[in-house]
Every structure is written in C-alpha cells, then in structure tokens.
Amino acid sequence: MENFAFYNPVKILFGKGQIANIAAEIPAKAKILLTYGGGSIKTNGVYEQVKAALTGFEVLEFGGIEANPHLETLLKAVEIARSQQVDFLLAVGGGSVLDGTKFIAAAIPFEGDPWDILAKQAPVTAAVPFGAVLTLPATGSEMNTNSVVTKWETQEKLFFASPLVFPKFSVLDPETTFSLPIRQVSNGIVDAYTHVMEQYLTYPVNAPLQDRMAESILQTLIAEAPKTLANLHDYESRANVMWCATMALNGLIGVGVPQDWATHMIGHELTALHGIDHAQTLAIVLPNMLDVKRDRKRQKLLQYAERVWGLVDGTEESRIDQAIAKTRDFFESVGVKTHLSDYGVGLDVIPTIIDRFEKRGFVALGENLDVTPQVVEKVLTLCA
Amino acid sequence: MENFAFYNPVKILFGKGQIANIAAEIPAKAKILLTYGGGSIKTNGVYEQVKAALTGFEVLEFGGIEANPHLETLLKAVEIARSQQVDFLLAVGGGSVLDGTKFIAAAIPFEGDPWDILAKQAPVTAAVPFGAVLTLPATGSEMNTNSVVTKWETQEKLFFASPLVFPKFSVLDPETTFSLPIRQVSNGIVDAYTHVMEQYLTYPVNAPLQDRMAESILQTLIAEAPKTLANLHDYESRANVMWCATMALNGLIGVGVPQDWATHMIGHELTALHGIDHAQTLAIVLPNMLDVKRDRKRQKLLQYAERVWGLVDGTEESRIDQAIAKTRDFFESVGVKTHLSDYGVGLDVIPTIIDRFEKRGFVALGENLDVTPQVVEKVLTLCA
Numbered sequence: 001m002e003n004f005a006f007y008n009p010v011k012i013l014f015g016k017g018q019i020a021n022i023a024a025e026i027p028a029k030a031k032i033l034l035t036y037g038g039g040s041i042k043t044n045g046v047y048e049q050v051k052a053a054l055t056g057f058e059v060l061e062f063g064g065i066e067a068n069p070h071l072e073t074l075l076k077a078v079e080i081a082r083s084q085q086v087d088f089l090l091a092v093g094g095g096s097v098l099d100g101t102k103f104i105a106a107a108i109p110f111e112g113d114p115w116d117i118l119a120k121q122a123p124v125t126a127a128v129p130f131g132a133v134l135t136l137p138a139t140g141s142e143m144n145t146n147s148v149v150t151k152w153e154t155q156e157k158l159f160f161a162s163p164l165v166f167p168k169f170s171v172l173d174p175e176t177t178f179s180l181p182i183r184q185v186s187n188g189i190v191d192a193y194t195h196v197m198e199q200y201l202t203y204p205v206n207a208p209l210q211d212r213m214a215e216s217i218l219q220t221l222i223a224e225a226p227k228t229l230a231n232l233h234d235y236e237s238r239a240n241v242m243w244c245a246t247m248a249l250n251g252l253i254g255v256g257v258p259q260d261w262a263t264h265m266i267g268h269e270l271t272a273l274h275g276i277d278h279a280q281t282l283a284i285v286l287p288n289m290l291d292v293k294r295d296r297k298r299q300k301l302l303q304y305a306e307r308v309w310g311l312v313d314g315t316e317e318s319r320i321d322q323a324i325a326k327t328r329d330f331f332e333s334v335g336v337k338t339h340l341s342d343y344g345v346g347l348d349v350i351p352t353i354i355d356r357f358e359k360r361g362f363v364a365l366g367e368n369l370d371v372t373p374q375v376v377e378k379v380l381t382l383c384a
Numbered sequence: 385m386e387n388f389a390f391y392n393p394v395k396i397l398f399g400k401g402q403i404a405n406i407a408a409e410i411p412a413k414a415k416i417l418l419t420y421g422g423g424s425i426k427t428n429g430v431y432e433q434v435k436a437a438l439t440g441f442e443v444l445e446f447g448g449i450e451a452n453p454h455l456e457t458l459l460k461a462v463e464i465a466r467s468q469q470v471d472f473l474l475a476v477g478g479g480s481v482l483d484g485t486k487f488i489a490a491a492i493p494f495e496g497d498p499w500d501i502l503a504k505q506a507p508v509t510a511a512v513p514f515g516a517v518l519t520l521p522a523t524g525s526e527m528n529t530n531s532v533v534t535k536w537e538t539q540e541k542l543f544f545a546s547p548l549v550f551p552k553f554s555v556l557d558p559e560t561t562f563s564l565p566i567r568q569v570s571n572g573i574v575d576a577y578t579h580v581m582e583q584y585l586t587y588p589v590n591a592p593l594q595d596r597m598a599e600s601i602l603q604t605l606i607a608e609a610p611k612t613l614a615n616l617h618d619y620e621s622r623a624n625v626m627w628c629a630t631m632a633l634n635g636l637i638g639v640g641v642p643q644d645w646a647t648h649m650i651g652h653e654l655t656a657l658h659g660i661d662h663a664q665t666l667a668i669v670l671p672n673m674l675d676v677k678r679d680r681k682r683q684k685l686l687q688y689a690e691r692v693w694g695l696v697d698g699t700e701e702s703r704i705d706q707a708i709a710k711t712r713d714f715f716e717s718v719g720v721k722t723h724l725s726d727y728g729v730g731l732d733v734i735p736t737i738i739d740r741f742e743k744r745g746f747v748a749l750g751e752n753l754d755v756t757p758q759v760v761e762k763v764l765t766l767c768a
Contacts, residue, residue, distance in 0.1 A: 001623050003399025008392070014640065015387025206620045209604045209627055216596030223592060236590045239385050243593055243640075252636070256398065256627075 001207040001256035008251055010143045011169040014243065016235070018171045019049040019133055022090075023057070025169040026131060030088035032059045033081050035101045037093040039063060044179040046135060050092055060084055065093065068271055068278070069100030070152045071115055078107045078114065081128065089130035091167075094184070095139025095191075098132050102147035102165040105130050117160050118149055124162035132170040135177060137242035138188030138279065140195060140249025142170035150272060157272040172246065174238040182232065186335040187279035189225045192245035193218060193330070194282040198261050199254040201290065201300050202367040207257045211303070214253045217244050218308050225334050262365035263289045266376060269353045276343050283331040283338045288382035290324050292375060296368055340383045350380045385591040385640035392635055394527045395553040398627065400619070402555045403433040403517055406474075407441070409553040410515065414472035416443045417465050419485045421477040423447060428563040430519060434476055444468055449477065452655055452662070453484030454536040455499055462491045462498065465512065473514035475551075478568070479523025479575075482516050486531035486549040489514050501544050502533055508546035516554040519561060521626035522572030522663065524579060524633025526554035534656060541656040556630065558622040566616065569625075570719040571663035573609045576629035577602060577714070578666040582645050583638040585674065585684050586751040591641045595687070598637045601628050602692050609718050646749035647673045650760060653737045660727050667715040667722045672766035674708050676759060680752055724767045734764045 013021055026032065032054065041047040051059070062077040080086070081104065091101035107114035109126040116122040134142045141147070145161040177185070200214035221244050227237035247253070266289075267281030276284075294301060298316070305311040305323035314322070328338050337343065354373045365371040371379075397405055410416065416438065425431040435443070446461040464470070465488065475485035491498035493510040500506040518526045525531070529545040561569070584598035605628050611621035631637070650673075651665030660668075678685060682700070689695040689707035698706070712722050721727065738757045749755040755763075 001399075001620070001627070003402065005395065005397050007395040011389065011391040012639075013389050015385075018387065206624070208607060208624055209600060209631065212600030212603060213597055216593060216600055219596060220593045236385070240590070240592055243385070247593060255396075 001205055001210070002258075004255040006251060006255050007163065008143065008166070010167050010250070012143065012172060012246070013169060014172045015239070016173055016175050018173050019046070019176075020053050022050075022053045022131060022133070022169065022171060023055075026054075026057065026088055026090075027129075030057060031084065031086050032057050032088045032090050033077065033084070033086040034059055034061045035065060035077060035089060035091050035093075035097055035104065036061070036063045037065050037067075037097045040179065041092050041135065044176070046092060046133065046176050050090070050133060054090075060086060065097045065100045067096045068148070068150045068157060069096045069103070071103075071118075071149055072152050074100050074103050074107070074149065075114065077104045081108050087128060089128055090133070091130060092133040092135065094134070094136030095141045098134070098141035098167070099139070099147040099149065101130055101132070102141070102145075103149050103160070104128075105165055106160070106162060115151065118151075118158035119156075121160065124160070124164050127162070127164040129168050132167045133176070134170055134172050134242075136180060136184055136188060137172070137177060137245035138184075138191040140192070140246055142167060142172065143246050143250040146249070148268070155272045157268040172242050174235055174242050177238055177242065178233050180232075182229065182335065183277075185229065185232065187277050188245060189221055189241060189334050190279040190283050190331050190336045192241070192248040193221050194263060194279070194286050195248040196253065197286060198264060199257060199259050201297055201304060202258040202260050203296065204299050204303070205257055210253055210255060210257050215304075215307050217248050217253065220244050222308070222330060225330075229334060258367040260367045262371040265365050266353065266379065269356060270345070270349070273349060273352060274343065274345050276345065280336055280343065283336040284340055284343075284383050285379060287324050287328040287331075287338060288379045289371075290327070291382060292379050293366065293371070294320050296370065340380075347381060347384055350377055353380065385589055385594070386642075388639040390635060390639050391547065392527065392550070394551050394634070396527065396556060396630070397553060398556045399623070400557055400559050402557050403430070403560075404437050406434075406437045406515060406517070406553065406555060407439075410438075410441065410472055410474075411513075414441060415468070415470050416441050416472045416474050417461065417468070417470040418443055418445045418474050418476060419449060419461060419481055419488065420445070420447045420475075421449045421451075421481045424563065425476050425519065428560070430476060430517065430560050434474070434517060438474075444470060449481045449484045451480045452532070452534045452541060453480045453487070455487075455533055456536050458484050458487050458491070458533065459498065461488045465492050471512060473512055474517070475514060476517040476519065478518070478520025479525045482518070482525035482551070483523070483531040483533065485514055485516070486525070486529075487533050487544070488512075489549055490544070490546060499535065502535075502542035503540075505544065508544070508548050511546065511548040513552050516551045517560070518554055518556050518626075520564060520568055520572060521556070521561060521629035522568075522575040524576070524630055526551060526556065527630050527634040530633070532652070539656045541652045556626050558619055558626050561622055561626065562617050564616075566613065566719065567661070569613065569616065571661050572629060573605055573625060573718050574663040574667050574715050574720045576625070576632040577605050578647060578663070578670050579632040580637065581670060582648060583641060583643050585681055585688060586642040586644050587680065588683050588687075589641055594637055594639060594641050599688075599691050601632050601637065604628050606692070606714060609714075613718060642751040644751045646755040649749050650737065650763065653740060654729070654733070657733060657736060658727065658729050660729065664720055664727065667720040668724055668727075668767045669763060671708050671712040671715075671722060672763045673755075674711065675766060676763050677750065677755070678704055680754065724764075731765060731768055734761055737764065
C-alpha cells in the first residue's frame with residue numbers, strides 16, 4: 001500500500017430522532033444561518049424538527065440553493081452572512097446544499113473574488129464553522145471536505161476541498177429521506193456506487209483491507225437498493241444505503257490506493273452543458289470508461305467480477321464483459337438510464353467537452369494519467 | 385441498525401518515513417514529554433528518528449512503561465510532567481505505552497487521586513494533548529479513546545475512556561515493527577482479530593455494511609498473518625496487518641451494532657492474576673465463549689462460518705463447531721496457545737475470578753447481559 005495521511009473529524013449523529021440533539025453541537029449564542037434548497041424541508045417535517053432543536057438560538061434563513069449549486073446564488077448567502085455577522089451555518093438538505101454551504105463557509109472570510117477558490121484553487125485559510133442535516137444520501141459531502149459549485153454565467157462546474165470545510169457534525173436520519181422523489185433515491189445509489197468504483201477500480205497496490213471495504217459497500221448497495229426502492233419507507237434498507245453513501249466518500253476506502261475520478265470529470269461536463277443529473281452522467285460514463293480502460297484496469301476488473309458479482313467461469317475478457325454489463329444492469333435496475341440518447345443528448349457534445357478540457361489546460365485524467373482527450377472521445381462515443 | 389454517534393478526530397500518518405513529519409503536528413514551542421517502554425526504541429532506530437524529527441523542541445523523557453502499564457509507574461511520569469510544566473506528550477511504543485500515556489495525559493490536570501479515573505470512573509474534564517508513534521500493531525489504542533491500566537499493588541486491571549484522550553496524531557510506520565519479537569507480532573494479530581469478534585459476533589441488527597467491514601478485517605488478517613510471520617521484514621504484509629489492527633478498534637465497525645467484550649473482561653483477570661499476555665488470554669477465552677454462547681450467537685456464528693471460513697455444508701451445529709475450531713486453529717497457527725494449561729494455569733483460578741467480579745458488583749457481561757458468574761465459570765472450565 002502507498003503512504004497516506006487520514007484525518008476526518010466529522011461527528012456523525014445517525015438514526016431516527018437525531019435532529020433533536022444538534023443544539024449540543026453548536027456553540028452557545030451562535031448566530032446561525034440555516035441554508036436549504038428548494039423548500040422540500042418545509043413540507044416533510046424536517047424544517048420543524050430543526051427549528052425546534054434550535055430553540056434559543058438566533059436563526060436566519062437562506063433557501064433556494066439549487067441542484068449543482070450556483071455561484072451566483074451562493075454569493076447572495078455570503079452577503080447576508082457577512083452583513084448579519086453570522087458565525088455558524090447549518091446546511092439542511094442534500095449534497096448540493098452541503099457543497100454550497102461549504103463554499104459559503106469558505107467565502108465569508110475570503111478576501112478577493114471567492115470564485116478564485118474554485119477557478120484558481122486559491123488557498124482557503126479560514127471558514128465559518130457549520131453543521132449539516134443530510135436529507136439525501138448520495139454525495140458523501142456530509143463527511144468530507146469536498147465541494148462542487150457551478151458558475152451559471154459560464155456553465156463551469158468546478159471543485160474545491162479544504163480541511164477547514166469539514167462539517168462539525170452531520171445528522172443522518174434515514175426518516176428524513178422517506179419523502180424523496182424516487183429519482184433522487186436512485187441517483188443517490190448510483191452516486192455512492194460510482195464513488196466507490198473511482199477509488200477501487202484502478203490497479204492493485206497490495207491493499208487488501210481497502211479493497212474488501214470497497215467491495216463491502218458495493219455488495220451492500222447491490223443488496224439494499226432493491227429493498228429501498230420497493231418500499232420507500234423501509235427504515236432499515238434506507239439506513240443501510242445512507243451509511244454506505246457516507247462511507248463511500250469519507251476518505252477511508254481511498255487511503256493508500258490510487259484513485260481514478262475520470263468518470264466524474266467527464267460527468268461534470270455533461271451536467272454543466274446539458275443539465276443531466278450528476279448520477280445519471282456517472283451511469284452513462286462509468287461502464288464505458290471501464291470498457292475502454294480494461295487493459296490497465298484488468299486485475300481489478302477480474303477481482304471485481306469475482307468478488308462482487310461472483311463471476312469465476314469463462315475467459316478473462318468474458319468475465320470483464322459480464323462485470324461491466326452487470327454494472328450497467330445494476331444502474332438500469334435502480335432506474336438510472338445509461339445512454340446519452342436516453343437523455344436526448346447526441347455525440348455532438350464530444351468536441352465541446354474536449355475543447356473545454358483543453359482550454360483548462362487538461363492533459364490527461366485517471367489513475368495512470370492516460371485518459372487523454374482522445375480517450376475521452378472514445379469513451380463518450382460508446383456512451384451514445 | 386441501531387442509532388449511533390461516531391467521532392474520531394485522530395490524524396493518521398501511515399507508511400515508511402512518516403516519523404519525519406511529526407513536528408508539523410505538534411504546537412510550536414511545546415515542551416514535550418517523550419514516553420516509552422522497555423527501551424527497544426533505542427536499539428531499533430526509532431528513538432533516533434523521533435529525536436531528529438523533534439529538533440528545536442524541548443524534550444524530556446520518561447522510559448520504563450511496562451506491559452499492562454502500572455499505575456505506580458505512570459504516576460511518576462505525572463509528577464515529572466506537572467513539575468516540569470510539560471504541555472505535550474509523545475508516546476512511542478505499543479499499546480501499553482499509548483494506554484499509559486492516555487492515563488498520564490488525563491491525570492496531569494486531574495484534581496484528587498488519579499486512580500479514581502479508573503476505579504470510580506471519575507469524569508475526565510481535561511487532558512494534556514499528545515501524539516503517538518506506534519511500534520506494535522495490536523490494541524488499536526493509536527486511534528481510539530481507550531486505556532487500560534493495572535494497579536500493581538492490588539493486581540487490578542481497569543479501563544477508562546474519554547474523547548479528551550484521542551491522540552492528536554498517530555504515526556503508523558510498518559518499518560518500526562520489523563524488530564518486534566515474534567511473540568508480539570503473533571499477539572497483535574490475535575488481539576486485532578478478537579477486537580473485531582467482540583463487535584461482530586453477537587446478534588444481527590440488519591447492519592450489513594458493518595458486518596462486511598468486520599469480515600473484511602478478519603479475512604485480511606487470516607490472509608496476511610502467515611505472510612508476515614514467514615518474513616518479519618515483509619513491509620507489505622506488515623503494513624496490512626498494522627492497518628487492520630487500527631481499523632479493528634477505531635470505532636467504525638462497531639457503530640450501530642451490539643457489542644460483547646465478555647472475553648476481554650475475563651481475559652483482563654487472567655492477565656492481572658497470572659501475567660498471561662493480553663492476547664494469549666483472548667486466544668484462551670474466545671473459542672470457548674463462542675461455544676458456550678452458541679445459541680444466542682447462532683445467526684452470526686453461521687454467517688461467520690460461511691463468509692469468513694467458507695463453511696456451507698453440514699448441519700448448523702457442525703458448521704458452528706467447525707468455525708470455532710477454525711478460529712482456535714488460526715490462533716494456534718500464528719503461535720498463540722489456546723489453553724490455560726499451556727500457560728501453567730489451573731482451574732483453581734476460576735473462584736478467584738468470580739470472586740473479584742462479584743466484589744466489583746458485576747452481575748452479567750456480554751451483548752445480552754447474560755454472561756453471569758455461572759457462565760464465566762462454564763467458559764473458564766472449557767479453557768483448561
């Protein structure tokens with residue numbers, strides 16, 4: 001295994017009723033800005049639980065953070081937080097609200113244009129502390145330092161990370177997810193699955209525990225997904241999917257191993273250009289990325305085929321083909337389509353994506369830095 | 385799964401050469417007390433690496449912390465730290481040095497008799513911060529809040545835990561373990577394996593990810609143990625065992641599931657009374673505890689038999705028998721004997737242990753609180 005540093009100080013409060021316990025995690029007398037999305041928390045009871053838990057605190061509100069949160073929206077929250085001298089943020093929502101709140105937290109004390117945090121990877125040297133109440137298991141944002149923000153004006157979807165934007169705490173109450181639209185439940189499963197694959201499906205470095213932990217999450221998602229989709233109020237399966245999504249991207253399965261993330265980089269462009277849901281882009285790209293990179297990923301593909309899908313018979317190529325087909329079938333089985341054409345997008349998107357990558361100085365992606373623009377073209381062609 | 389809170393802010397620096405990076409993790413101008421054990425760090429190069437990394441800091445030293453660290457020894461370190469106004473501790477050694485240093489850290493600012501932290505579970509309200517350089521993978525102390533200390537005068541081995549005694553950082557460099565006596569390597573494997581079993585081998589609560597992660601550690605230990613024992617300088621297998629030992633007891637596999645720990649409680653008495661190594665006591669007790677509690681543990685025993693040992697044929701009783709036998713054989717295969725008689729201890733120890741438990745007000749142990757003194761007697765009788 002490779003050398004690594006691991007640090008994750010997020011406190012997780014998991015299970016039904018945990019929202020009631022958040023006051024103890026927030027500094028006394030904090031002036032709180034409650035951030036949320038399209039308002040579903042006001043119809044599913046979560047807002048009332050949060051407000052009740054915050055009795056005694058001064059609470060401002062900022063709603064309307066959209067999916068793939070927009071810089072333009074988030075800067076309005078920054079302005080409010082600055083002018084009102086907010087000193088704690090509480091994100092209530094899914095990955096977009098959490099990612100957006102991370103950006104707000106870092107932008108409030110930032111001197112200069114906050115977009116530089118993403119566009120120029122300007123160092124984050126301070127951030128307002130924040131907590132989270134997660135209502136959509138998917139991105140893992142509740143237990144990591146990552147944030148993805150979209151500049152609407154230029155349709156750019158960019159990333160930053162800083163240990164200063166770890167949530168102080170995250171509440172994971174599976175009951176808050178019961179009222180999610182089924183499309184978001186499905187997307188969350190595919191998102192978590194792909195997060196694991198980006199850290200697992202590379203090349204072996206003799207890290208058997210990390211491998212087995214990654215396989216554990218994949219196997220659990222495969223077993224629990226049909227249960228949670230068959231009964232959207234099944235607490236147990238929802239809880240298991242929720243914990244899988246957090247463990248998929250809290251850093252643990254990725255320690256000491258190579259990581260890929262080319263699928264995500266390509267997917268972000270599809271979202272930015274065509275508004276395809278993040279998880280949908282992953283479902284489109286991942287199977288074809290595995291197919292195109294099958295030689296460099298061969299050993300892990302065979303391990304994945306055997307341990308996750310029980311494929312032990314036939315030639316290597318056939319086992320790899322079947323494992324990729326099983327992956328695609330799994331995504332389709334949870335209701336996420338895997339072709340560009342399913343979303344009304346044609347192959348004319350390819351030159352635009354290549355052009356954008358090249359303009360940003362991108363040479364090659366992936367764990368071997370060999371996913372060149374030519375390879376991206378090949379992958380996207382298979383996505384038709 | 386059950387509700388849970390999880391929090392673990394320990395920074396892990398894993399891999400060869402990581403000792404060189406510790407200065408960045410220690411507050412500038414800290415006055416450091418370096419704590420260590422019997423002096424092996426002065427012959428295997430670790431001491432020199434640590435001293436070189438601490439250039440510029442004022443460093444005092446306290447050596448001689450023994451296995452099953454003694455209250456009497458640790459209080460001497462507390463006295464030095466108080467009189468010299470030490471404000472950071474650096475533990476360099478195995479679980480005993482780390483556990484002992486946790487106690488020192490909590491005892492320095494403690495008002496009253498520090499033994500009360502263990503004997504009366506007096507609340508820890510402050511602790512001197514500390515880091516660790518781990519040289520013996522086994523106890524998991526490098527990434528948790530637990531500490532076990534022995535009062536030599538009365539032969540009592542007691543436990544305390546507090547989030548204030550999380551190490552600020554822990555260095556895990558597999559190379560520092562190359563010079564360990566083989567007995568300690570063997571003990572470490574059994575210790576880590578049993579830590580997993582205490583959290584896994586109870587009853588199912590529909591927590592499939594925790595189950596699979598626990599099985600991942602067991603499978604990895606089973607695969608890596610023979611490699612690391614066959615070549616004590618095999619970096620890769622040593623690294624994998626080391627990471628397994630940390631993951632076995634950093635809290636993650638135990639979230640939201642019932643836990644047992646009866647084997648540990650009985651084992652502690654065998655160590656306190658007869659000086660049997662901690663891991664040796666676990667190897668003696670665990671197989672018989674599984675045997676005696678086979679009815680309440682039935683479902684998990686069958687799952688363990690199938691997933692960890694591949695046992696799918698035969699009656700339930702036969703699969704359980706085989707799984708227990710495999711567990712015992714694994715311990716013996718890594719060189720840890722599994723019978724009291726192997727250590728020259730007779731069954732006359734039983735009434736003494738029962739008497740000690742009863743004097744401490746102990747009614748019953750285990751995940752079902754049904755390991756009564758009568759059950760302890762039954763288990764220990766099988767340990768002959």
